[in-house]
Amino acid sequence: MSASHVELPNAFYAPTLLPAIEELLSRGVGAQALEACFRRSLLELRTPLVRVPLFLSRRFWALAEEASGDPAIGLQAARHFASSLTNGLTYLFDVAPTLESACAHFAEYFPYFNGSLCVELHRRDGRVMLSLRERGALRSGRQSREYTVVGICSLLRRKLLASGITQDPLLSIDLPGAAPVNDERYVQALRAPLRWGAPDLVLHLDAALFGRVLAPHNAMLEGTLVGLLDQARAQTQRTLLDDAADYIARELPGGASFQSFCEGRHLTERTAARRLLSHGWRYSELLDEQRRYLAVDLLEDARLGLAQITDQLGYGDLQSFSRAFSRWYGTSPGAWRDALPG
Known part of the structure; x- marks a missing residue:
């Protein structure tokens, strides 16, 4: 695997x-x-x-x-x-x-x-x-x-x-x-x-x-x-929200596209979007939330460069990652890492 x-x-x-x-x-x-x-x-x-x-x-x-x-x-x-x-x-x-x-x-x-x-x-x-x-x-x-x-x-x-x-x-x-x-x-x-x-x-x-x-x-x-x-x-029953969160966590480096998620579950995008919304979430929000917290986890690993982190988060380029990180935390990934203790 x-x-x-x-x-x-x-x-x-x-x-x-x-x-x-x-x-x-x-x-x-x-x-x-x-x-x-x-x-x-x-x-x-x-x-x-x-x-x-x-x-x-x-x-x-x-x-x-x-x-x-x-x-x-x-x-x-x-x-x-x-x-x-x-x-x-x-x-x-x-x-x-x-x-x-x-x-x-x-x-x-x-x-x-x-x-x-x-x-x-x-x-x-x-x-x-x-x-x-x-x-x-x-x-x-x-x-x-x-x-x-x-x-x-x-x-x-x-x-x-x-x-x-x-x-x-x-x-x-x-x-x-x-x-x-x-x-x-x-x-x-x-x-x-x-x-x-x-x-x-x-x-x-x-x-x-x-x-x-x-x-x-x-x-x-x-x-x-x-x-x-x-x-x-x-007996704990899974929902489509569980499936979507698991899929994003697993497939994030490859982009974790909504289209691929739906195809893998034989759902139309409209049906999947409606069912996720019944749980309170849009797929794009789930993707954003996973990236938001995983970005901080990866930045704490000094062995990873910003380019590697960008790839693991499924962004096409560093600029896209930097813009998203600034939206989440009000600073750049590099500045965040520089401020970490030790």
């Missing part, structure tokens, strides 16, 4: 953002702004099994940071992640007999809920490393990573406390990116020693606590929850 046809995860489970949405609503951000971001009602977003394209996560967190004026909104929005997010994965994490089995379940099902990150477990030097690696068609983004890691830390600590164990399973945390001038809010939110500049987000866990048997095991309930999650993965 060629590099341009590698299938990358390109959707996430929308209700995972509900604690963050509630945080924004409590800060006075209007429901209309949030619904405009997703082009769905908040009622729809609260519906189980709703999965949406990855670019909507990036849109949401950009709105969250701008509307709240809080550069650490991801950290703050995750404060109630463990207590207010209720789905089969968090329940399964709670009923597993050990942290080891809980994290194994997490690694299995987390990509279905998250989309842009996968979980890997490794053992070394008396500790267990729970790594979150980028694997989606788009990167998760800083706010989303921070929201996710605070949520996972809460789940880990809550599980031990429920068994009467006061020891902290977290030894330290590796974080990507340069350290902020003042990382006090990170220390307060994560409550663990931090190491900045890591290639991946990694939680270092106490191996002794990792395998320790916790609360009495309910094997029947655990099996039921596994069955429900398997069923949810198998």
